[in-house]
Amino acid sequence: MSRRSILALPVAAAGAYILPAAGQSPTRVTIATGVDPSFAPYYVAKEGGFFERNGLDVTVNTGPSGSAMIAFLIGNQVNSAYGAEQAGVSANVRDPNIVAVAEGTALLRWISVLARGITTMEELKGKRVGVARGTGSETFWLSVVAKLNLNPADYTIVNVEAPEMVAALERGNIDAFAVWEPWPTRAQRAIPNTHILVNNEAIQIVRNFVYMNKAWATENRATTEKLMKSLIQAQEFIESNKEDAARQVARFLRQDRVLVAELMTKVAYRMNLTADSVANIQLAIDQLRGMNRLERPVTTADVIWTEPLRWVAPDRVRI
Numbered sequence: 001m002s003r004r005s006i007l008a009l010p011v012a013a014a015g016a017y018i019l020p021a022a023g024q025s026p027t028r029v030t031i032a033t034g035v036d037p038s039f040a041p042y043y044v045a046k047e048g049g050f051f052e053r054n055g056l057d058v059t060v061n062t063g064p065s066g067s068a069m070i071a072f073l074i075g076n077q078v079n080s081a082y083g084a085e086q087a088g089v090s091a092n093v094r095d096p097n098i099v100a101v102a103e104g105t106a107l108l109r110w111i112s113v114l115a116r117g118i119t120t121m122e123e124l125k126g127k128r129v130g131v132a133r134g135t136g137s138e139t140f141w142l143s144v145v146a147k148l149n150l151n152p153a154d155y156t157i158v159n160v161e162a163p164e165m166v167a168a169l170e171r172g173n174i175d176a177f178a179v180w181e182p183w184p185t186r187a188q189r190a191i192p193n194t195h196i197l198v199n200n201e202a203i204q205i206v207r208n209f210v211y212m213n214k215a216w217a218t219e220n221r222a223t224t225e226k227l228m229k230s231l232i233q234a235q236e237f238i239e240s241n242k243e244d245a246a247r248q249v250a251r252f253l254r255q256d257r258v259l260v261a262e263l264m265t266k267v268a269y270r271m272n273l274t275a276d277s278v279a280n281i282q283l284a285i286d287q288l289r290g291m292n293r294l295e296r297p298v299t300t301a302d303v304i305w306t307e308p309l310r311w312v313a314p315d316r317v318r319i
Contacts, residue, residue, distance in 0.1 A: 032069035084136030085284035115176035130177035
């Protein structure tokens with residue numbers, strides 16, 4: 001956490017808003033996630049005015065990954081976070097109040113193993129692979145190892161934060177990395193002779209979840225409902241207004257719109273809870289258990305809390 005970089009980006013979207021009734025001040029909320037388009041519902045809810053329409057004054061904090069920000073739910077340093085399965089399970093082990101309230105994004109073609117000067121997984125044996133511990137990067141790498149029947153001892157795993165991977169590969173500190181977009185695309189643009197060896201489409205559909213502190217969310221139910229409504233409205237806007245949504249995400253992230261629009265085609269935005277959501281949380285639990293990183297027993301029912309989504313959209317809860 002000492003290496004995190006939190007940037008508050010309270011950027012107002014253009015266009016008209018339906019403001020709270022006169023005399024009502026919007027409720028202040030702080031949410032946190034990473035800096036890539038897979039977290040678009042947070043950005044669009046902010047840029048598109050959905051938070052404001054629902055009476056919320058939201059600050060969006062960003063860090064090196066969505067998963068790195070989930071721990072800030074402990075002690076209510078933030079009110080909601082958006083990241084991968086392993087980080088959510090790990091946070092729940094530390095504090096049972098940290099729960100997943102919605103599957104936000106299914107990463108369809110989003111995570112890759114990319115290497116420099118290597119073209120096959122067979123050639124990767126004996127090499128150094130950059131992995132961001134405790135995030136979807138690690139979940140994916142473990143799934144690659146399991147799916148392809150690889151021997152974990154054949155690889156040296158180097159813990160590298162996602163934003164540092166391209167530079168680490170260019171310097172020669174690592175030979176390959178397993179991580180989500182936009183880092184594979186950026187590496188291919190910046191470093192000659194780089195190759196994607198495998199992506200997650202053939203391995204596992206990783207998912208990002210929206211997390212909250214259960215105690216805070218229960219005590220502040222009206223605010224929780226407003227937050228969930230805003231995210232659902234943002235998700236629906238993304239699906240029905242792809243170009244406008246891409247512009248909003250690019251503006252929030254200050255990234256190239258064409259690249260952002262391309263990356264957003266590689267994921268599906270959900271805001272639901274299904275059997276697939278449960279299966280991915282169970283996979284993360286199994287992986288953490290296999291690495292002896294569960295300090296206490298935990299189940300999917302401990303990690304997933306359906307009530308906030310049921311309060312505002314019961315049809316989206318299908319478990």
